[in-house]
Amino acid sequence: MSCADHIDSFIVFMTANGVEPDEPIAARLASGSLIRFRCKGDGKGRKNGWAILYLDARPAGAFGNYRQSTGTLKWKADASGPALSVEERAALQREWTEARDRREGERRQNEAEAALDAANLWTRARPVAPGHMYAFEKNLDTRPLRELGSDILIPMCDEAGTIWNLQRIRPTGEKRFLNGGRINGLFALIGEFTPDAREAVFVEGYSTGDTVHRATGLPVIVTFNTANMPKVARLWCELRSDLDYTVFADDDEATALREFQRTGTYKNPGIETAEAVAAEIGAKIAYPLGQPQGRAA
Numbered sequence: 001m002s003c004a005d006h007i008d009s010f011i012v013f014m015t016a017n018g019v020e021p022d023e024p025i026a027a028r029l030a031s032g033s034l035i036r037f038r039c040k041g042d043g044k045g046r047k048n049g050w051a052i053l054y055l056d057a058r059p060a061g062a063f064g065n066y067r068q069s070t071g072t073l074k075w076k077a078d079a080s081g082p083a084l085s086v087e088e089r090a091a092l093q094r095e096w097t098e099a100r101d102r103r104e105g106e107r108r109q110n111e112a113e114a115a116l117d118a119a120n121l122w123t124r125a126r127p128v129a130p131g132h133m134y135a136f137e138k139n140l141d142t143r144p145l146r147e148l149g150s151d152i153l154i155p156m157c158d159e160a161g162t163i164w165n166l167q168r169i170r171p172t173g174e175k176r177f178l179n180g181g182r183i184n185g186l187f188a189l190i191g192e193f194t195p196d197a198r199e200a201v202f203v204e205g206y207s208t209g210d211t212v213h214r215a216t217g218l219p220v221i222v223t224f225n226t227a228n229m230p231k232v233a234r235l236w237c238e239l240r241s242d243l244d245y246t247v248f249a250d251d252d253e254a255t256a257l258r259e260f261q262r263t264g265t266y267k268n269p270g271i272e273t274a275e276a277v278a279a280e281i282g283a284k285i286a287y288p289l290g291q292p293q294g295r296a297a
Helices: 003-016 086-124 133-138 206-216 229-239 253-263 269-281
Strands: 035-037 049-054 060-065 073-076 146-148 151-157 163-169 175-177 188-190 199-203 220-222 244-248 284-286
Touching (some): 003 049, 003 073, 086 146, 086 151, 086 163, 133 206, 151 188, 206 220, 206 244, 229 269, 244 269, 269 284
Parallel strands (some): 199 244
Antiparallel strands (some): 049 060, 060 073, 146 151, 151 163, 188 220
């Protein structure tokens, strides 16, 4: 059997065991890395399926679905069939390297195009209107922000101050980034980061950061989501190692309760990520009112 045949057999086995991909995954499986993908029945934007396939002399893999709580399901190639030759494995590696390079080039191109869009939208935008529903409800200081249509725009910058993306917040509070835009390592700043500053605070959301800044007077670094917080924290620890940092935890209690009802496991990603980041960079941690204290290292 060829590499393609083994990949097809693996996907057929996955589907027969209730983990049916709803998007092409064959090329990504060939990488030998863990992948996430959308399954039949997943909601919009959800990627509950996961899989990893090892295409060595005797291919084997594992897969599952987080929403279905399948645990780890395993597959092995038929031991009676021919093993993959050295030439087949080398050809597969070449194909994967070429595909990876293509995807990386496409990613960089998409990010560059989104950065141009972000700069254009930011230039066209105006100061936020005093009656904007979201700004009023959150009591935001909107002077550093802009509005386009009915969306509040928050610039997402790198360490050089270049805008690569925008977070767009609708009056209802719905948040969106520009399609294909970069997120990793980007942040927004609230307050002045003067050379003589001694402290700073990491937060996930802009409105939380605005509240923290006004309550403490400290400069704030907004990371936009949990996945981006560790990357931004490491970056700032390199840029300003002289600062004492505090990580303000975002309480995702509603998400945690939904997952507990579905899986029986309580996981609060906002709290857990903040605690992990604080432990990694040696920062203090602050919790929302009513949240148990003293859990960070």
